[in-house]
Amino acid sequence: MSVRLLFRISLACALAACSAPVAAQAAQAPGAPGERHTWAPADKHGFGTATRLSSNVWFTLRAAELTEIYYPDLSTPSFRDLEFAVTDGRTFLDRETGPGVRSEVRPQAGSLTFRQTTQTARWRLVKTWVSDPRRATVLANVRFESLTGRPLRVYLLADPAPGDDGNDDRGRTEDSALIASDDTAASAVMAEPRLRRATSGYAGSASDPWSDLEADSSLDDRYTASAAGNVVQAARTRLTGRRGRRQMTLAIGFGADAAAARRTAQRSLFSGFERAAGDYASGWSRYLRSLKAPPRSIRGDRQREQLYDQSLMVLEASEDKLNRGASVASPSMPWVWGTLELEKNEFSGPYHLVWPRDFYHVATAQKAAGDDAATDRLMDYLWRVQKPDGSWWQNTRVDGTEYWTSLQLDEVALPIVLAWWLGRTSAEDWVHVRKAADFVVTKGPRTLQERWENQEGFSPNTIAAEIAGLICAADIARRHGDEARATQYEAVADEWEDKVESWTATTNGPYSPKPYYLRLTKDGDPDDGSTYDLGDNFAQNPTDERLVVDQSFLGLALFGVKRHDDPAIRNSLVVGDQVLKADTPHGPIWNRFTFDGYGETRSGADWTIFPTADNQTLGRVWPLLSGERGEYELLAGNNAKPYLRTIAKTANDGLMLPEQVWDGRPPTGTRGQQAGEGTRSATPLAWTHAQYIRLAWSIDAGTPIERPSIVACRYTGTDC
Numbered sequence: 013m014s015v016r017l018l019f020r021i022s023l024a025c026a027l028a029a030c031s032a033p034v035a036a037q038a039a040q041a042p043g044a045p046g047e048r049h050t051w052a053p054a055d056k057h058g059f060g061t062a063t064r065l066s067s068n069v070w071f072t073l074r075a076a077e078l079t080e081i082y083y084p085d086l087s088t089p090s091f092r093d094l095e096f097a098v099t100d101g102r103t104f105l106d107r108e109t110g111p112g113v114r115s116e117v118r119p120q121a122g123s124l125t126f127r128q129t130t131q132t133a134r135w136r137l138v139k140t141w142v143s144d145p146r147r148a149t150v151l152a153n154v155r156f157e158s159l160t161g162r163p164l165r166v167y168l169l170a171d172p173a174p175g176d177d178g179n180d181d182r183g184r185t186e187d188s189a190l191i192a193s194d195d196t197a198a199s200a201v202m203a204e205p206r207l208r209r210a211t212s213g214y215a216g217s218a219s220d221p222w223s224d225l226e227a228d229s230s231l232d233d234r235y236t237a238s239a240a241g242n243v244v245q246a247a248r249t250r251l252t253g254r255r256g257r258r259q260m261t262l263a264i265g266f267g268a269d270a271a272a273a274r275r276t277a278q279r280s281l282f283s284g285f286e287r288a289a290g291d292y293a294s295g296w297s298r299y300l301r302s303l304k305a306p307p308r309s310i311r312g313d314r315q316r317e318q319l320y321d322q323s324l325m326v327l328e329a330s331e332d333k334l335n336r337g338a339s340v341a342s343p344s345m346p347w348v349w350g351t352l353e354l355e356k357n358e359f360s361g362p363y364h365l366v367w368p369r370d371f372y373h374v375a376t377a378q379k380a381a382g383d384d385a386a387t388d389r390l391m392d393y394l395w396r397v398q399k400p401d402g403s404w405w406q407n408t409r410v411d412g413t414e415y416w417t418s419l420q421l422d423e424v425a426l427p428i429v430l431a432w433w434l435g436r437t438s439a440e441d442w443v444h445v446r447k448a449a450d451f452v453v454t455k456g457p458r459t460l461q462e463r464w465e466n467q468e469g470f471s472p473n474t475i476a477a478e479i480a481g482l483i484c485a486a487d488i489a490r491r492h493g494d495e496a497r498a499t500q501y502e503a504v505a506d507e508w509e510d511k512v513e514s515w516t517a518t519t520n521g522p523y524s525p526k527p528y529y530l531r532l533t534k535d536g537d538p539d540d541g542s543t544y545d546l547g548d549n550f551a552q553n554p555t556d557e558r559l560v561v562d563q564s565f566l567g568l569a570l571f572g573v574k575r576h577d578d579p580a581i582r583n584s585l586v587v588g589d590q591v592l593k594a595d596t597p598h599g600p601i602w603n604r605f606t607f608d609g610y611g612e613t614r615s616g617a618d619w620t621i622f623p624t625a626d627n628q629t630l631g632r633v634w635p636l637l638s639g640e641r642g643e644y645e646l647l648a649g650n651n652a653k654p655y656l657r658t659i660a661k662t663a664n665d666g667l668m669l670p671e672q673v674w675d676g677r678p679p680t681g682t683r684g685q686q687a688g689e690g691t692r693s694a695t696p697l698a699w700t701h702a703q704y705i706r707l708a709w710s711i712d713a714g715t716p717i718e719r720p721s722i723v724a725c726r727y728t729g730t731d732c
């Protein structure tokens with residue numbers, strides 16, 4: 013064949029698109045490496061995994077599509093997203109995440125099974141998502157109907173990203189399976205009935221199958237992506253929406269290499285959706301039955317009852333299967349954490365990481381619900397990853413590798429409080445407690461970061477946790493005959509309790525003539541007008557520390573360090589309600605602190621750190637803070653049920669609870685962004701789910717169940 017003839021054939025292919033390659037080997041896709049890979053937004057409507065440890069795969073759903081799948085552990089996303097496109101070949105081409113498509117996610121009661129429906133006037137797609145309890149496969153039963161009676165074409169669009177790096181993958185078709193792989197992991201997308209016209213290309217390039225489809229509503233290219241890049245894949249399904257062509261099983265299998273991934277998907281297809289879905293659901297129902305009956309406070313309201321079970325399942329699903337006890341903050345990567353613009357990493361980080369502070373909330377909730385085994389695993393994990401100096405990293409990957417390396421002293425004190433509260437006071441536990449308490453004595457009370465993770469100083473919340481940690485440690489020390497340490501811990505705690513108000517509550521601030529607590533002070537003097545830069549693109553820096561308040565001082569009451577009716581606490585509540593509270597349609601929800609900038613801009617753009625303050629980002633309101641307030645109201649003898657209802661109402665249709673909800677400021681009120689509904693912040697956030705569970709149990713008990721009685725007895729004369 014002459015060079016000229018070859019050229020003419022390949023030109024013809026480029027223009028008309030070759031549908032059937034002459035040779036078995038498909039042509040190399042042009043356009044490597046394609047657009048830079050990013051992860052999907054964090055507002056998940058579903059999160060699922062099987063209860064069995066042998067199925068180390070976790071899936072997430074957004075409103076209309078499948079998003080990240082984590083494999084082989086919960087710190088490693090390995091798949092970006094998958095959706096369908098529907099066309100009649102001539103007059104329209106819809107994609108599930110595109111305009112004009114309505115979507116709904118319905119969780120199935122009693123298991124993390126989700127039914128996701130997308131539709132227009134012309135068609136309806138219903139996907140039921142589970143994973144295969146026997147292996148690392150995500151499975152969907154896909155049902156497609158043409159609502160006009162006309163046969164339609166349904167294409168599958170997949171964006172794999174094996175191994176937590178979406179820029180180094182290769183893609184190809186093997187016997188109707190879409191394979192993607194790098195040197196650490198592989199995925200295989202398969203279906204029954206089998207896919208056809210499968211192709212792999214590079215995102216945003218000439219070989220991106222979406223551009224092929226978009227051009228003429230027909231998928232024509234059949235490429236192999238054998239150079240490393242951001243691989244995207246597509247295939248045509250056999251679905252038409254007419255009788256006999258309405259049902260398909262989809263399998264996305266994972267493995268260390270292409271052969272393993274394909275074998276895994278094949279085996280799942282062979283044993284079928286029904287069996288996997290049944291085993292999956294019965295695993296979850298066994299889990300729920302192993303726990304205590306739900307608290308009275310949620311009974312009688314179907315949504316709150318279902319959210320209670322869902323919250324427990326989300327917490328259980330958030331524990332890694334390869335690194336037992338490692339419970340991640342959220343299976344999501346909000347804003348620039350997912351677009352990888354801030355840290356300039358190839359690999360993703362927040363929030364699929366482990367924070368000891370979030371652990372405290374998750375473990376207390378799981379214990380309250382009766383999951384003693386999980387609580388012990390979490391405690392064991394904390395001991396395992398404790399640093400030799402007695403402290404903890406700010407956060408770690410599930411395998412214990414440090415990620416953010418700052419020092420937050422509440423994260424050193426809370427494991428001690430948790431150990432005491434759980435009754436983990438053996439000689440072995442004491443070794444860990446002692447190292448942590450000695451560290452707090454040496455380094456406290458001032459912290460390099462408080463719980464909002466971006467300011468240094470004297471924080472009433474951190475100091476409350478430190479005092480509680482030391483008093484709990486003193487009790488454990490005494491049980492092990494270390495009277496010297498017990499006395500020392502108590503003396504330090506008493507001194508800090510005595511001084512915390514003078515360090516952190518101002519007497520001459522602008523919000524009240526009476527003392528009120530500040531978010532923090534830089535120097536232990538709350539009255540001297542010292543200033544600091546707030547960060548998060550805040551324009552009016554530096555800011556007088558007396559202007560910045562925060563409801564986190566509630567920790568003083570919740571850890572038992574101060575009485576609920578302490579005058580400075582009561583006055584600070586009044587100030588906080590004036591400055592931080594948003595009245596949403598779901599009830600009152602609070603900002604973390606004055607001028608918080610950790611959230612979307614007024615135009616709804618992602619949070620990031622901008623080079624100038626022209627793009628002010630706005631932290632929205634946090635439902636978990638309504639939970640803390642509810643716990644405080646119980647101490648004050650008030651009804652906390654309204655706060656429980658408020659948290660419950662911030663759940664989305666998949667019963668996932670967010671970190672933040674729209675607060676009334678722009679873009680609140682625009683489509684899909686109603687006041688009180690979740691932003692694109694981390695969702696589901698384990699802490700919010702834990703707070704919901706714990707408040708429900710606290711309402712039943714009439715008091716915050718996690719408050720360490722030994723601390724409350726010493727400083728408030730209650731719980732003795």
Ligand SMILES: [Ca+2]
Pocket residue numbers: 173174175176177178179180181193194
């Ligand atoms: Ca990769």
Ligand SMILES: [Ca+2]
Pocket residue numbers: 029223224225226227228229230231232233
């Ligand atoms: Ca085409």
Ligand SMILES: [Ca+2]
Pocket residue numbers: 049092171172173178181215242243244
């Ligand atoms: Ca990709």
Ligand SMILES: [Ca+2]
Pocket residue numbers: 533534535536537538539540541542557
């Ligand atoms: Ca000061």
